[in-house]
Amino acid sequence: MLELLRRNWGISALTALGAGLLALVPLFGSNYVLSLFIVLYANVALATAWAFFSGATRYISLATAAFFGVGIYTLAILHVYVSIPLAVVGAAIVGFLVALVVGLSTLRLRGVYFVVFTFGLTELVHQVLNWWEIKINKTVSRYIFTDVSNVNIYETLLAVTLITIVGSWYVSQIRLGFALRAIGEDETVARHTGVNTTRVKILCFALSASVMALVGAVLALRYPYIDASIAFNNTWSFQVLIAALLGGAGRAWGPAMGAVPLVLLSEYLAGSFPHHFSIALGLCFVVIVYFLPGGITRLIERFLHSLKAARAGMGGHG
Amino acid sequence: MDRRTFVKGSAAVVGAATLPRTPAQAQAAPDKIRFGYAITQSGPLGPGADSTTVSNYKLWNKLVNDAGGIMLKKFGKKVPIEMVAYDDQGKPDELLKLTERLIQQDKVDMVLSPYATHMNLAQAPIINKYEYPVIMTTATTNKTYELGPRWPYAFWNIAQPREASQPLSKAIADLKKQGKIKGRVAAIYPSVEYGVENNEAFLEAAKKDGLEVVFNKSYAFGASDLQPLIREVMATNPDAFLAFSYPPDTFMLTEQAQILGFNPQFMYVAIGGVFPQYKDKFGNKVNGILVYGPSDPKAPGMDEYAKAHRDLFKQEYEPGGVNVYAALQLTQQAIETVGEIDRKKIRDVIANTTFKTLWGEIKYVKQLNANPWAVGQWQNGELTVIYPADKAGAKPLLFPKPAWS
Numbered sequence: 001m002l003e004l005l006r007r008n009w010g011i012s013a014l015t016a017l018g019a020g021l022l023a024l025v026p027l028f029g030s031n032y033v034l035s036l037f038i039v040l041y042a043n044v045a046l047a048t049a050w051a052f053f054s055g056a057t058r059y060i061s062l063a064t065a066a067f068f069g070v071g072i073y074t075l076a077i078l079h080v081y082v083s084i085p086l087a088v089v090g091a092a093i094v095g096f097l098v099a100l101v102v103g104l105s106t107l108r109l110r111g112v113y114f115v116v117f118t119f120g121l122t123e124l125v126h127q128v129l130n131w132w133e134i135k136i137n138k139t140v141s142r143y144i145f146t147d148v149s150n151v152n153i154y155e156t157l158l159a160v161t162l163i164t165i166v167g168s169w170y171v172s173q174i175r176l177g178f179a180l181r182a183i184g185e186d187e188t189v190a191r192h193t194g195v196n197t198t199r200v201k202i203l204c205f206a207l208s209a210s211v212m213a214l215v216g217a218v219l220a221l222r223y224p225y226i227d228a229s230i231a232f233n234n235t236w237s238f239q240v241l242i243a244a245l246l247g248g249a250g251r252a253w254g255p256a257m258g259a260v261p262l263v264l265l266s267e268y269l270a271g272s273f274p275h276h277f278s279i280a281l282g283l284c285f286v287v288i289v290y291f292l293p294g295g296i297t298r299l300i301e302r303f304l305h306s307l308k309a310a311r312a313g314m315g316g317h318g
Numbered sequence: 319m320d321r322r323t324f325v326k327g328s329a330a331v332v333g334a335a336t337l338p339r340t341p342a343q344a345q346a347a348p349d350k351i352r353f354g355y356a357i358t359q360s361g362p363l364g365p366g367a368d369s370t371t372v373s374n375y376k377l378w379n380k381l382v383n384d385a386g387g388i389m390l391k392k393f394g395k396k397v398p399i400e401m402v403a404y405d406d407q408g409k410p411d412e413l414l415k416l417t418e419r420l421i422q423q424d425k426v427d428m429v430l431s432p433y434a435t436h437m438n439l440a441q442a443p444i445i446n447k448y449e450y451p452v453i454m455t456t457a458t459t460n461k462t463y464e465l466g467p468r469w470p471y472a473f474w475n476i477a478q479p480r481e482a483s484q485p486l487s488k489a490i491a492d493l494k495k496q497g498k499i500k501g502r503v504a505a506i507y508p509s510v511e512y513g514v515e516n517n518e519a520f521l522e523a524a525k526k527d528g529l530e531v532v533f534n535k536s537y538a539f540g541a542s543d544l545q546p547l548i549r550e551v552m553a554t555n556p557d558a559f560l561a562f563s564y565p566p567d568t569f570m571l572t573e574q575a576q577i578l579g580f581n582p583q584f585m586y587v588a589i590g591g592v593f594p595q596y597k598d599k600f601g602n603k604v605n606g607i608l609v610y611g612p613s614d615p616k617a618p619g620m621d622e623y624a625k626a627h628r629d630l631f632k633q634e635y636e637p638g639g640v641n642v643y644a645a646l647q648l649t650q651q652a653i654e655t656v657g658e659i660d661r662k663k664i665r666d667v668i669a670n671t672t673f674k675t676l677w678g679e680i681k682y683v684k685q686l687n688a689n690p691w692a693v694g695q696w697q698n699g700e701l702t703v704i705y706p707a708d709k710a711g712a713k714p715l716l717f718p719k720p721a722w723s
Contacts (some may be wrong), residue, residue, distance in 0.1 A: 032422040036416040041413070130509055134536060138518055140511045141436070143461065223410050227511055230410060235361070240421035270356075270404045270416060277360045277407055 004173050026151040034150045035160075038262050041157040042215050045164045046236070047243040047255030052168040053204045054241075056180040057251025062237040063118035066125050067095045067209040069231035071216025073129060076142040078225055084146055085189050088156075088217045097211020099206040100126075107201045110187075119237070126232035133228070139229045140247070148221045156218050164211050169252030171204075180204055242281060245288050248295025257296045271315035328343035343644035347393030350400045353379075354426035356416035357433050359405035366434035366565075370456065375401060375430060377630055378646040389633060390651055391657035402426055410440040411518065417441055421448050427659045428649065431455045431642075435511065439465070439516055442472040451652075451665040453645035457481070460515050466685045471665055473685045475641050475693035478521040479512075485693055485705035488587055489715060490558045494529070497641040498717065504533035504546060504556035506566055513539070516562035516588065532556055539564060545574050558584035565590030572600055572607070576722045583701025583718035584608075592694060594634040604669060604696040606719030613640035614703045614711045619676050637701055641690070678709060 005012050045151050046064060054061050071091040078087035100131060116118070133140045171177045178199045182190035191197050219225065247258025262284065267276050294298065353377060358367045378472040379401050382388060389651040402424050406413040413432055420426045429450045432441055438457035445452045446469040453473045459461035464475045494501035499697025505520060507513030513536065524531055532554040537547055540688070544567065551559065559582035561571050568590035575585075590596060614620070615637070623643065627635040672681040681688050694707040695716055 030418075030422045032418040034417070035418045039411055039415055095493075134509050138514065140509070140514055141459065141461070143465075219411060222414055223440055224443050225410075225436050227436060229510075230436055233409065235407070235409070251684055267415075270412065270421075271402075273337070275406060 004170065015162075015166070019158070021119075022158055023155065027155055031150055034154050035266065036263075038150070038154055038157055038219070040260060041154075041161040042255045043240070043243060043259040043263050044221055045157070045215050045249065046212055046240045046261045048161070048164045048168050048252070049208045049215075050240050051244040052164075052181075052211075053208040054116045055185050055244060055254070056172070056177070057182040057201060057204070059110075059201070059205075060115050060232075061118045061121070061205075061240070063102075064212055064240045064242070065232050065234050065236040066118075066122040067099060067212035068216040068236050069122070069125065069228070069233075070098050070209075071213030072220040072223075072231040073142075074212040074213065075217040076144050079144060079146065084148060084221070088214065091252030092155055092210040092214040096185050096206045096210035096215075098213075099209030100202060103202040103205045105196065106282060107205065119234075122234055122237065126228050129231075130228045141225060142222055143225055144220055146221050150222075152216060153221055157215070160211070160214055160218065165252055165256065172223045172252060176200065176204070216259065227271045232258040233288050242285050242288070244293070246284055248294055248297030250294070251297045254295055254297040257300075261296075345393070347390060347658070348397055348427075349397050351388055351390075351428070351653070352400050352402060352424070352426040353419035353430055354404075355412050355430040355432065355552075356404040356406045356420065358408040358437070361408040363408050363434055365712065369636045371431070371433045371642050372403075373627070373631055373636070374639050374642040374646065375403075377627055378643060380630060380649065381626060389654050389657075391654070393658070406432060406437065408437075409432075409497055410437065413437055413440055413446055417444050421450065428452075428653075428661075428664075430699040431645070432526050433513065436461050440468065442469045445469075446471045447666070449594050449661055451649075451668055453649065453668070455642045455645050458515075459511060461520065462686060469680055470669075470685065473668060474685075475645050475680070475687050475690065476611060477690045478686070479515040480523075481690065481706075482588075482692045483516055484523045485707070486526045486560060486608070487520060487529060489705070490524075490529055490584060491527035491674075492716060493584070493698050499557045500530045501558070502554070502556045503530050503558045503560065503563070504551045504554055504582075505560040506534075506551065507536050507562040507715075508539040508541075508567055509536045510539045510564065512564065512589070513562045519560070520560065537567070537568075541567065543574075544570055545578060547579055548578055552580050556582060558582060560586040562588045563590070569596065569599065571683065572596075572604075576603065579722070580613035581719075581721045585719050586610075586693070589638075591696075592637040594636065596695070602699050603722055604697065606696065606716050608693055608695045608704065609701070611638045611641075612691055612701055612703050613637045613677055614691070615701060616691050617676055617678060617711060623676055637694075641677045644673075644675035644680060645646055647675045648680055649671035650678065655676070678711060 005065055046068065050061065053059065074091040075087050078090050082090070103120060106114065107260060109117055116171045128142060160180055179190065179195045182193070183197055183201060187197055241263045244255040245257035245258065246255060246262065248254030265280060266277055269280055328580045358364055378701050379399060379549060383398045387396040389396050404416040406416055417429065420429055429445055429452050431452055435457045438454040441452065442454065447713065449470045449471055454509050455475045456598045457474055457477055458478050459573060460479050462478050466474055484677055490499065490501055490503060493499040505517060507517040509640060517573070521531065521534065533551050534555060535586060537544065537546065553582040561567070563571060571587060586608040591607060592612050624635055648668065652664045652671065653672055655667050656663045669682055672679055678691060689706055689709055691703050691709070694701050695704045697713065697716050704709055704713060704715055706712065
């Protein structure tokens with residue numbers, strides 16, 4: 001890790017500086033600014049967690065909403081019995097375990113079958129929970145009453161987001177990340193070169209799910225009321241996927257580059273064109289597919305590359 | 319100081335120098351009163367939010383401004399209103415963020431209710447934190463009884479599950495006492511919050527009233543065929559049939575009961591039964607059917623309201639949305655009583671006044687509407703209000719429900 005940091009000292013220092021500045025936002029920003037940042041961080045963390053697994057392995061998952069919802073529900077159930085920090089950590093663990101069980105049974109599915117399954121997973125968890133709530137608890141709603149301040153939620157989500165991005169980058173630099181990418185390139189070849197593909201896939205799928213559950217649990221601290229349809233809202237799955245692809249799912253910083261403009265765009269649309277959010281999301285997707293297959297990061301890299309090339313060329317003449 | 323306040327300030331100084339000083343001139347009247355709301359415009363709840371809530375916000379905005387605005391007696395003049403609207407996409411996070419945007423960035427004077435129970439509940443703590451009085455117009459859950467007092471700035475306008483279910487149970491018990499009915503009840507409900515809670519509230523009341531519940535079952539929300547369930551209900555031979563249903567199932571049930579020749583003497587369907595489309599679809603077969611959340615079309619002012627609605631939107635008003643308009647009316651009355659935008663005082667007036675509105679008299683006890691219209695019935699092709707039976711305008715129950723003809 002230290003060696004890695006030394007090799008990338010420039011970007012590491014920038015990240016640390018940025019994180020320090022962002023941590024100071026609550027000193028200056030209004031509650032609205034904090035709320036906006038909270039939604040931003042949630043989207044960035046979810047998109048990064050999604051890309052960590054799906055970007056590298058190319059197993060496209062639509063189960064973000066499922067794990068996100070598991071996190072919300074775990075918090076709603078646990079916060080009555082244990083302290084809030086414990087309930088939040090509990091949510092991450094439950095998310096991890098659920099993904100482990102799901103992963104064991106489904107990661108042998110490939111391509112479109114996997115996509116359809118993960119989409120169905122959200123609905124499955126949703127309906128099972130609903131059934132349980134109605135039969136056992138005679139209601140379908142839960143209430144979350146906490147006195148956690150916006151500032152605490154802000155700082156927690158900032159930390160979760162940073163850890164997710166840095167963690168995702170770190171893994172991409174070590175053997176595990178290499179194995180993940182090898183699976184994405186060609187799973188059979190990866191297996192033949194000695195990668196235990198099943199173990200790698202399930203571990204990373206569960207890690208990504210635990211971050212999603214964690215984000216759900218932290219956001220849920222702001223909801224007084226939840227029910228299954230709020231917790232398992234499929235829009236999250238699509239929005240996160242589009243954000244990650246827009247930014248570029250191949251780089252640790254990529255999903256953030258997509259999530260930030262998407263959240264800001266939706267903030268703008270909410271006020272100016274309230275009926276058009278879904279259309280904008282659809283248009284984004286079209287743009288990605290036709291013009292930006294590598295996402296915004298690829299665009300920036302190409303730009304930087306040509307800049308470097310141009311400078312090198314000038315240097316040659318001088 | 320920006321330029322506009324500077325100009326206004328200078329004008330005030332000049333005015334003060336040349337004219338005798340009166341209290342009204344001590345402070346300039348605002349040039350607008352701004353109302354803000356964040357409501358679902360995209361997603362599955364969008365159309366419902368439009369027809370019940372947003373249409374009334376737009377209509378009220380127009381009618382108030384046509385009349386010159388809201389009277390602020392502190393300044394001795396009418397001030398026009400303006401709306402700031404956002405789309406919450408049906409997500410509580412968005413709603414919370416946009417509510418803070420309305421209050422902190424846009425600095426609106428008042429906030430209006432979002433749409434659907436969970437969104438109303440999600441907004442209550444935050445408007446309470448900023449001390450903005452809001453009348454929640456689309457929340458019905460047993461939890462409001464405990465939650466009401468928790469947030470002094472939130473008011474709850476419509477009939478809660480107990481208020482909607484108890485009169486039904488009592489009506490059946492009365493019919494049984496008169497020997498008109500055996501009191502065999504079948505109740506079904508979709509597996510959503512609304513269905514579950516209303517069913518529970520009804521079972522509780524039925525037990526107290528000594529009714530015999532011969533059938534009680536839930537069905538999946540969004541079910542595409544309810545005929546098997548209706549057949550099961552028919553096999554138990556009930557004389558009262560209740561469905562705590564949502565709009566798609568309300569329509570489906572009514573249609574399939576006719577197909578199967580199921581003719582209960584007492585029949586209740588919940589949400590959607592008041593829609594104008596319900597009458598359009600079933601014509602006079604709706605007669606005798608009891609429905610949730612009505613409004614009285616004969617109430618004073620309703621003719622003008624219906625006409626204004628038709629003129630603006632080219633379609634009939636939704637009776638379930640009249641309570642939204644009533645909430646706006648009483649908000650206006652409260653502001654006019656206070657005479658300025660002082661939200662603490664406006665809140666106190668709302669909490670302690672009996673208001674006359676399009677939706678009848680409204681008085682809040684512990685912030686809950688003490689006597690809202692809960693159950694209506696179609697009679698002679700017209701929606702009437704039945705329960706609470708002691709409320710002004712209530713019609714007697716039509717019994718038995720005529721058989722499908």
